[in-house]
Amino acid sequence: xxxxxxxxxxxxxxxxxxxxxxxxxxxxxxxxxxxxxxxxxxxxxxxxxxxxxxxxxxxxxxxxxxxxxxxxxxxxxxxxxxxxxxxxxxxxxxxxxxxxxxxxxxxxxxxxxxxxxxxxxxxxxxxxxxxxxxxxxxxxxxxxxxxxxxxxxxxxxxxxxxxxxxxxxxxxxxxxxxxxxxxxxxxxxxxxxxxxxxxxxxxxxxxxxxxxxxxxxxxxxxxxxxxxxxxxxxxxxxxxxxxxxxxxxxxxxxxxxxxxxxxxxxxxxxxxxxxxxxxxxxxxxxxxxxxxxxxxxxxxxxxxxxxxxxxxxxxxxxxxxxxxxxxxxxxxxxxxxxxxxxxxxxxxxxxxxxxxxxxxxxxxxxxxxxxxxxxxxxxxxxxxxxxxxxxxxxxxxxxxxxxxxxxxxxxxxxxxxxxxxxxxxxxxxxxxxxxxxxxxxxxxxxxxxxxxxxxxxxxxxxxxxxxxxxxxxxxxxxxxxxxxxxxxxxxxxxxxxxxxxxxxxxxxxxxxxxxxxxxxxxxxxxxxxxxxxxxxxxxxxxxxxxxxxxxxxxxxxxxxxxxxxxxxxxxxxxxxxxxxxxxxxxxxxxxxxxxxxxxxxxxxxxxxxxxxxxxxxxxxxxxxxxxxxxxxxxxxxxxxxxxxxxxxxxxxxxxxxxxxxxxxxxxxxxxxxxxxxxxxxxxxxxxxxxxxxxxxxxxxxxxxxxxxxxx
Numbered sequence: 027x028x029x030x031x032x033x034x035x036x037x038x039x040x041x042x043x044x045x046x047x048x049x050x051x052x053x054x055x056x057x058x059x060x061x062x063x064x065x066x067x068x069x070x071x072x073x074x075x076x077x078x079x080x081x082x083x084x085x086x087x088x089x090x091x092x093x094x095x096x097x098x099x100x101x102x103x104x105x106x107x108x109x110x111x112x113x114x115x116x117x118x119x120x121x122x123x124x125x126x127x128x129x130x131x132x133x134x135x136x137x138x139x140x141x142x143x144x145x146x147x148x149x150x151x152x153x154x155x156x157x158x159x160x161x162x163x164x165x166x167x168x169x170x171x172x173x174x175x176x177x178x179x180x181x182x183x184x185x186x187x188x189x190x191x192x193x194x195x196x197x198x199x200x201x202x203x204x205x206x207x208x209x210x211x212x213x214x215x216x217x218x219x220x221x222x223x224x225x226x227x228x229x230x231x232x233x234x235x236x237x238x239x240x241x242x243x244x245x246x247x248x249x250x251x252x253x254x255x256x257x258x259x260x261x262x263x264x265x266x267x268x269x270x271x272x273x274x275x276x277x278x279x280x281x282x283x284x285x286x287x288x289x290x291x292x293x294x295x296x297x298x299x300x301x302x303x304x305x306x307x308x309x310x311x312x313x314x315x316x317x318x319x320x321x322x323x324x325x326x327x328x329x330x331x332x333x334x335x336x337x338x339x340x341x342x343x344x345x346x347x348x349x350x351x352x353x354x355x356x357x358x359x360x361x362x363x364x365x366x367x368x369x370x371x372x373x374x375x376x377x378x379x380x381x382x383x384x385x386x387x388x389x390x391x392x393x394x395x396x397x398x399x400x401x402x403x404x405x406x407x408x409x410x411x412x413x414x415x416x417x418x419x420x421x422x423x424x425x426x427x428x429x430x431x432x433x434x435x436x437x438x439x440x441x442x443x444x445x446x447x448x449x450x451x452x453x454x455x456x457x458x459x460x461x462x463x464x465x466x467x468x469x470x471x472x473x474x475x476x477x478x479x480x481x482x483x484x485x486x487x488x489x490x491x492x493x494x495x496x497x498x499x500x501x502x503x504x505x506x507x508x509x510x511x512x513x514x515x516x517x518x519x520x521x522x523x524x525x526x527x528x529x530x531x532x533x534x535x536x537x538x539x540x541x542x543x544x545x546x547x548x549x550x551x552x553x554x555x556x557x558x559x560x561x562x563x564x565x566x567x568x569x570x571x572x573x574x575x576x577x578x579x580x581x582x583x584x585x586x587x588x589x590x591x592x593x594x595x596x597x598x599x600x601x602x603x604x605x606x607x608x609x610x611x612x613x614x615x616x617x618x619x620x621x622x623x624x625x626x627x628x629x630x631x632x633x634x635x636x637x638x639x640x641x642x643x644x645x646x647x648x649x650x651x652x653x654x655x656x657x658x659x660x661x662x663x664x665x666x667x668x669x670x671x672x673x674x675x676x677x678x679x680x681x682x683x684x685x686x687x688x689x690x691x692x693x694x695x696x697x698x699x700x701x702x703x704x705x706x707x708x709x710x711x712x713x714x715x716x717x718x719x720x721x722x723x724x725x726x727x728x729x730x731x732x733x734x735x736x737x
Contacts, residue, residue: 065208070095073144078130079104092443106130112238117230140225203606210442219429240425252329253307258297270392289332294406300465323459342433354423361416380432445485509537512605517622577615619683623657626729635734705719
């Protein structure tokens with residue numbers, strides 16, 4: 027007997043209260059999760075079947091990252107999947123005029139859904155990337171359960187779960203790494219009337235026909251995490267989100283927008299204190315997660331995100347695509363009580379929920395807010411939240427269907443993101459700031475001139491093209507041209523005068539034409555530059571151009587000759603295809619290592635004095651505020667004191683090099699004040715010359731250096 031049935035039987039007793047407390051403790055770990063991040067769109071998925079609010083981390087904006095390489099590009103606040111039916115008899119003989127099973131947007135699905143399969147499958151074993159001997163992992167690390175070269179996409183998340191309704195759900199998520207098709211995830215749902223209402227193999231409802239079967243998806247989008255503190259805190263839960271629709275039949279959509287979709291963007295925030303139009307969230311001050319060196323106007327919330335319907339069965343006996351589906355397109359107040367505390371035993375609530383799920387096509391949110399459409403979107407004046415606390419989520423409902431025992435229906439969607447590139451966000455954002463934040467000023471980028479909001483709305487065009495590519499890929503039966511296979515391994519080694527990269531090739535890798543090596547400095551989510559191209563038989567490269575004191579990040583991709591790409595499914599033909607950058611991306615830095623000094627007298631502190639107001643040319647090239655300790659012993663402890671003898675910070679130097687750095691902060695991460703400081707270097711182990719065997723340093727040997735910081 028499940029906890030849900032036990033709750034029904036016991037009612038509001040003290041025993042129930044005790045059980046609820048006991049079961050609440052592990053609730054966050056109730057369901058497994060996996061990241062799907064083989065391309066430019068990164069998102070996490072739950073074995074429950076949907077991704078509810080604050081169900082993985084204690085943060086409303088988490089997941090649906092685009093571009094995936096950059097931190098704080100999360101745009102997902104909550105997802106929900108409800109399935110419902112009419113005149114349902116439960117496994118204990120209960121009668122429900124309406125029954126709805128819920129996962130999200132604010133409930134986890136515990137006691138209502140029962141996972142039986144959850145695995146991430148890849149076409150090939152993922153590459154292993156190491157930096158100085160340690161494996162490098164992204165925050166959106168994909169954990170592959172098995173390899174299957176026959177799957178239709180590069181990675182596939184495969185999951186199944188039973189539900190209290192007696193309908194078993196199979197959800198498959200497909201992602202492609204080919205560069206023209208890596209901005210979306212195809213999600214296929216198959217709903218089968220199995221009669222299984224729990225997690226075991228027994229069939230509780232073998233003869234029930236599911237009448238009025240309805241599927242309802244909700245998405246609370248908040249574009250984007252980085253812009254939350256630039257504009258207003260309420261951006262973090264999507265209070266300012268604008269939602270728009272295509273294909274609902276209420277409006278005659280343009281000829282090139284004949285698809286069924288809902289999408290969202292960062293609309294005008296009436297909570298903002300910015301003295302300028304806040305579309306795009308132009309960063310002009312140092313705030314949380316925005317570095318002081320990155321506050322010259324770069325847009326932090328220019329993404330467009332959404333979902334497009336690829337297929338919906340007409341009926342269990344007719345697998346043709348029903349172009350009238352989704353039958354419901356709506357927008358729901360994200361903080362409405364109907365989105366919280368949902369319960370598959372509360373008949374009154376479920377009746378209201380089912381009514382929402384089958385409510386038909388609601389007039390579009392975006393044109394309700396700005397009735398003029400695009401002119402109003404480009405010059406917004408109204409509040410997308412309509413005065414509500416949480417703003418609005420978009421929602422799609424499919425059905426109603428009748429499922430006899432054993433019958434199924436299939437629904438396929440693609441979730442996508444696109445918009446301005448990081449380079450465009452930076453260049454156009456800076457031009458906007460230089461114009462005096464004039465929303466009507468013409469801003470030029472790559473030979474084109476538009477106003478700030480016109481530039482931002484080119485992201486909508488990019489999202490629509492992504493929708494078209496997802497549709498074309500699906501209609502081709504996933505026959506898009508495949509890119510080449512990435513390196514099997516990538517080993518990055520820091521040296522005294524170079525960074526060396528070595529990689530290997532999969533034994534069964536199809537033919538390709540070249541390798542390309544890209545490099546960024548200072549941060550892994552900064553701009554990458556092509557630094558070397560080599561033939562397909564080369565498997566190493568020595569980068570001799572790094573500058574001491576700077577962090578470097580790399581990725582290596584295989585390149586397929588343009589003549590090998592026939593095109594198709596909106597993949598341009600005759601252009602080179604590349605393997606995914608994400609599977610060979612390094613996320614920890616490599617840096618030049620100075621050979622250790624040969625004696626204590628070699629130790630230097632640079633710069634000394636350190637003056638924060640010094641010309642930028644006098645700082646390290648990555649423009650970070652740090653001191654360098656050069657020519658130090660390869661294994662030593664560096665204790666930093668004030669001139670009064672107070673210990674400020676300790677650095678454990680153990681990489682064998684002659685360099686280390688200090689960021690002017692105490693051990694409790696407080697920035698130190700101006701003054702005279704003393705660094706004491708203590709050798710922590712005997713060190714010998716690898717060539718002569720002579721002892722260079724003995725454990726316990728010490729040296730002292732004084733330096734000055736001026737702020």
